[in-house]
Amino acid sequence: MSLAGSWFAHRFGFTTRELESWLAEALVSGGDYADLYFECVERTSLSLEDSLVKTASQGLSLGAGVRVLAGERTGYAYTSDLTPARIREAARTAACIASGPAAMLEAGLAPAPGHSLYEIAPEPPALADRLALLRRADETARSADSRVFQVIASLLDSVSHVLIATSDGRLAHDSQPMARLNVTALARHPGGPPQRGSSGGGGRAGITLFEGARSPEAFAREAVRQALVLLDAAPAPAGEMTVVLGPGWPGILLHEAVGHGLEADFNRKQVSAFAGRLGERVASPLVTVVDDGALPFRRGSLNIDDEGQPTQRTVLIENGILRGYLHDRLSARLLKSASTGNGRRESFRHAPLPRMTNTFMLSGESTPEEIIRSVPNGIYCANFGSGQVDITSGNFVFCSTECYKIEEGRLTRPLRGASLIGNGPEALRHVSMAGNDLELDQGVGICSKQGQNVPVGVGIPTLKLDRMTVGGGA
Amino acid sequence: MSFQPAHPLEEIAARLVNLAIGKGASGAETAAAEGSEFVCRVRLGEVEHLQDAGSRAAGVRVLRGLRAGSATTSDLSEAGLRRAVEQAFELANISTEDPHAGLPDPATLGVVDHDLMLHHPALAGLPAPARIDLARRAEESALSTDPRIATSNGATFSLHTGRRALGNSQGFLHSYSSSSCSLSVTAVASQDGLRQRDWWGHSARTLDALESPEFIGRKAAGRALRRLGARKPATVRVPVLFDPRCARTLLGHLFSAVTGEAVWRQATFLRDRLGQRIAPPGFTLTDDATTPARFGSSPCDDEGVQSRRTVVVEDGILASWLLHSYSARRLGLATTGNAARSLAGPPATGHGCLWLAAGPDAPQAIIASVRQGLYVTELIGSGVNIVNGDYSRGAAGIWIDHGELAYPVQEVTISGSLPRMFASIEAIGGDLEFRSSVAAPSILVGEMTVSGT
Numbered sequence: 001m002s003l004a005g006s007w008f009a010h011r012f013g014f015t016t017r018e019l020e021s022w023l024a025e026a027l028v029s030g031g032d033y034a035d036l037y038f039e040c041v042e043r044t045s046l047s048l049e050d051s052l053v054k055t056a057s058q059g060l061s062l063g064a065g066v067r068v069l070a071g072e073r074t075g076y077a078y079t080s081d082l083t084p085a086r087i088r089e090a091a092r093t094a095a096c097i098a099s100g101p102a103a104m105l106e107a108g109l110a111p112a113p114g115h116s117l118y119e120i121a122p123e124p125p126a127l128a129d130r131l132a133l134l135r136r137a138d139e140t141a142r143s144a145d146s147r148v149f150q151v152i153a154s155l156l157d158s159v160s161h162v163l164i165a166t167s168d169g170r171l172a173h174d175s176q177p178m179a180r181l182n183v184t185a186l187a188r189h190p191g192g193p194p195q196r197g198s199s200g201g202g203g204r205a206g207i208t209l210f211e212g213a214r215s216p217e218a219f220a221r222e223a224v225r226q227a228l229v230l231l232d233a234a235p236a237p238a239g240e241m242t243v244v245l246g247p248g249w250p251g252i253l254l255h256e257a258v259g260h261g262l263e264a265d266f267n268r269k270q271v272s273a274f275a276g277r278l279g280e281r282v283a284s285p286l287v288t289v290v291d292d293g294a295l296p297f298r299r300g301s302l303n304i305d306d307e308g309q310p311t312q313r314t315v316l317i318e319n320g321i322l323r324g325y326l327h328d329r330l331s332a333r334l335l336k337s338a339s340t341g342n343g344r345r346e347s348f349r350h351a352p353l354p355r356m357t358n359t360f361m362l363s364g365e366s367t368p369e370e371i372i373r374s375v376p377n378g379i380y381c382a383n384f385g386s387g388q389v390d391i392t393s394g395n396f397v398f399c400s401t402e403c404y405k406i407e408e409g410r411l412t413r414p415l416r417g418a419s420l421i422g423n424g425p426e427a428l429r430h431v432s433m434a435g436n437d438l439e440l441d442q443g444v445g446i447c448s449k450q451g452q453n454v455p456v457g458v459g460i461p462t463l464k465l466d467r468m469t470v471g472g473g474a
Numbered sequence: 475m476s477f478q479p480a481h482p483l484e485e486i487a488a489r490l491v492n493l494a495i496g497k498g499a500s501g502a503e504t505a506a507a508e509g510s511e512f513v514c515r516v517r518l519g520e521v522e523h524l525q526d527a528g529s530r531a532a533g534v535r536v537l538r539g540l541r542a543g544s545a546t547t548s549d550l551s552e553a554g555l556r557r558a559v560e561q562a563f564e565l566a567n568i569s570t571e572d573p574h575a576g577l578p579d580p581a582t583l584g585v586v587d588h589d590l591m592l593h594h595p596a597l598a599g600l601p602a603p604a605r606i607d608l609a610r611r612a613e614e615s616a617l618s619t620d621p622r623i624a625t626s627n628g629a630t631f632s633l634h635t636g637r638r639a640l641g642n643s644q645g646f647l648h649s650y651s652s653s654s655c656s657l658s659v660t661a662v663a664s665q666d667g668l669r670q671r672d673w674w675g676h677s678a679r680t681l682d683a684l685e686s687p688e689f690i691g692r693k694a695a696g697r698a699l700r701r702l703g704a705r706k707p708a709t710v711r712v713p714v715l716f717d718p719r720c721a722r723t724l725l726g727h728l729f730s731a732v733t734g735e736a737v738w739r740q741a742t743f744l745r746d747r748l749g750q751r752i753a754p755p756g757f758t759l760t761d762d763a764t765t766p767a768r769f770g771s772s773p774c775d776d777e778g779v780q781s782r783r784t785v786v787v788e789d790g791i792l793a794s795w796l797l798h799s800y801s802a803r804r805l806g807l808a809t810t811g812n813a814a815r816s817l818a819g820p821p822a823t824g825h826g827c828l829w830l831a832a833g834p835d836a837p838q839a840i841i842a843s844v845r846q847g848l849y850v851t852e853l854i855g856s857g858v859n860i861v862n863g864d865y866s867r868g869a870a871g872i873w874i875d876h877g878e879l880a881y882p883v884q885e886v887t888i889s890g891s892l893p894r895m896f897a898s899i900e901a902i903g904g905d906l907e908f909r910s911s912v913a914a915p916s917i918l919v920g921e922m923t924v925s926g927t
Contacts, residue, residue, distance in 0.1 A: 045819070046565075051570075052572050053541075053542075055544075056565035057543070057544040057819045058545045058565060059545065059546035059818065060546070061546075062549055073521055076525040079527065096524065096526075097521065194745075195861065196741065196862075236866075238923045239925055239926070270624070270625050271627045271662050349529065385856060385857065388868070392669045392671035393884060395885050396854075397854050399856060399857035399866065417857060417864050417866065418866050420887075421868045471857070471889040
């Protein structure tokens with residue numbers, strides 16, 4: 001992890017000495033801490049629609065952000081122009097936040113460790129190879145069923161190079177791949193209304209990720225299956241009822257119900273429904289929730305977070321008891337804790353915030369069959385769209401896109417989409433059975449907070465909640 | 475091409491067109507953008523976050539006959555621009571022929587001929603301490619409204635200035651600046667150990683037009699306070715009154731359902747309803763990018779097509795789709811000047827200022843007309859399916875009992891079907907305000923399922 005091995009040293013000839021001088025510039029008016037974040041993202045986006053190439057785009061985004069922390073104050077400036085004069089100007093702008101004595105860079109910058117969770121292919125994939133993946137998805141979806149009339153397949157892959165230097169001497173860099181393949185299919189009975197199904201996956205890898213089980217054909221078949229299920233679906237019932245969540249992506253429940261509420265910034269400011277509740281019971285004893293940014297190849301994983309800190313596994317809820325918060329450096333310092341490697345940002349245009357990485361619940365002991373068999377009357381949610389939470393009241397929603405009625409312990413008819421609503425500190429108390437089948441999602445999650453989007457992962461085993469409010473259909 | 479760039483940003487846009495044509499493209503369109511932003515957030519009287527920065531980037535889309543490719547870059551050196559053009563060519567070369575690919579009809583290119591008053595240089599002259607003071611006053615006002623206001627999640631003042639240049643190989647080259655400022659505060663109220671938060675904010679093109687910090691603070695505090703003691707009601711079918719902030723989201727769904735893409739994909743619940751009644755008389759939805767100073771106004775769309783005013787729904791009848799030139803060619807219609815793009819890629823559909831005409835009734839009179847119902851003041855979640863019209867979202871608000879606002883309500887969902895919701899609108903408020911690029915008065919929907927206990 002020496003500077004010499006970094007993309008920025010290679011491309012711009014940055015030296016350790018230069019980085020140190022910019023940090024000194026940032027602390028010229030005082031402050032406890034400063035950091036520099038350099039980022040270069042190369043992205044390729046292709047989409048196929050009506051079997052024709054609809055979008056074909058490549059992009060290069062390059063820039064640097066300078067941050068100064070002084071007590072609870074943050075000064076931030078960025079530039080898309082990486083000449084030394086502009087970087088120094090950004091450092092001086094960020095410095096305006098501080099006044100008084102400054103922390104000094106004493107020992108100089110030293111390379112800091114990180115994980116090795118993913119690799120960058122030596123050569124970027126050929127455009128034709130990317131397009132071939134989309135054609136396979138398109139052909140599979142179109143030939144899967146005569147009721148399919150529209151298919152959209154898209155592939156987004158990128159490599160982000162980052163370099164981070166901090167005034168407490170940390171020098172870290174990383175090259176972060178990301179790939180994501182999505183298929184949407186529209187289907188209808190002859191003359192009937194259309195229904196949509198979507199599927200996709202990805203992670204921190206190149207497009208070779210789609211060579212194995214996560215093939216374009218598999219996503220295409222899944223998208224078609226979901227559209228066809230909806231063709232014969234009935235409106236969902238309304239009111240409180242027993243809800244069983246399938247494994248994997250329905251883990252978005254955790255992300256909304258507890259994840260955001262445990263991000264330390266909201267707790268430091270006393271605006272979270274979980275503020276001041278460490279050590280208290282917030283969930284059924286069956287519930288253990290962790291955030292782990294150090295899983296190989298996962299969409300939410302990172303070798304280092306966006307403050308140069310190695311990611312880690314953090315226990316948030318252990319057997320139902322609230323154990324920890326997710327910290328970035330600022331919240332860790334102010335709450336006299338340690339960073340959990342959760343300082344993340346969307347790009348060089350944004351200052352870091354405490355964010356989730358891959359957030360999931362550990363497996364329980366029941367089999368999925370036992371769980372469904374135990375429900376006389378309820379609904380089973382196999383797939384979800386997205387969710388949202390009001391941090392302060394703790395109320396959250398998430399929207400089911402594929403669900404079924406459970407009658408006498410069996411899945412019966414498919415239901416149309418419906419929102420589920422609950423209250424974070426309450427909802428997980430109603431977990432009465434947890435499956436032995438933990439799955440993480442396929443790798444399509446995007447989390448939005450204060451206008452910043454970052455990729456995340458979620459996961460749960462099959463889960464039974466005795467009580468949850470389901471919004472009915474029309 | 476011979477261009478006469480009037481601004482450094484136009485030079486970049488023109489250079490990209492020339493590089494693409496010089497390399498043999500049959501057509502090219504480019505966009506370049508620069509922006510600066512100032513953001514300060516004050517929390518509990520102290521500046522918590524101060525951000526001041528700027529960036530620039532450009533994009534190019536090249537056509538080789540009926541094949542297209544795009545690239546964007548923030549490296550605006552000659553080498554960076556050349557690399558972007560090469561990348562766009564690479565993509566066009568592996569692309570497929572799309573019979574509808576192309577540039578807009580040259581006759582549609584142009585800019586509105588009156589001053590849209592989008593840029594006010596004086597705004598940038600406001601010194602930093604005065605900017606911070608606005609945020610501080612808004613927060614102070616929220617915190618001092620009532621002893622039950624426990625804390626604040628900060629007050630933010632921000633100021634944005636930007637310029638956008640658009641060019642294409644038909645000789646179009648234009649750039650325009652815009653600026654705006656905004657002030658908002660989030661208040662947290664507390665009672666019996668339970669907290670509620672709500673926010674209020676305002677954006678304007680000039681400081682004079684901005685709501686006062688004191689007003690914004692009081693309004694945020696009042697909204698948070700009225701949520702204290704919120705209950706979860708029983709599941710029931712009742713009328714639902716959307717306040718203007720929530721009513722805007724209904725217009726957003728209607729917009730998604732009338733875009734050209736949704737229509738030619740057959741992926742909208744309105745796909746076969748053009749010319750038909752979709753809402754009661756009195757429901758008139760207009761998309762207008764030509765009114766001075768409004769959010770959503772621009773001299774031209776992102777393809778360089780002159781901005782205009784389109785009535786989308788006229789007195790309840792679906793009158794027009796919203797189209798860019800590609801959608802128009804696919805549907806055999808004319809563009810409505812609704813192209814919106816990031817810097818590259820094919821255009822998506824955007825709107826100018828999308829607004830619903832005000833109705834005759836004050837919101838209080840509408841509330842008074844409801845026997846039992848829900849007044850919705852916040853929506854969360856995204857359970858809206860434009861393809862089949864299914865609507866199901868989380869909501870919070872105030873229960874209406876015998877024509878009066880009775881008690882706050884939370885942790886409910888409201889659900890229905892968009893076509894039936896629009897068709898069953900029973901009242902439109904007189905409280906239309908142009909606060910953003912979507913503007914709505916209060917809307918009373920006849921009946922929806924409110925799902926609680």
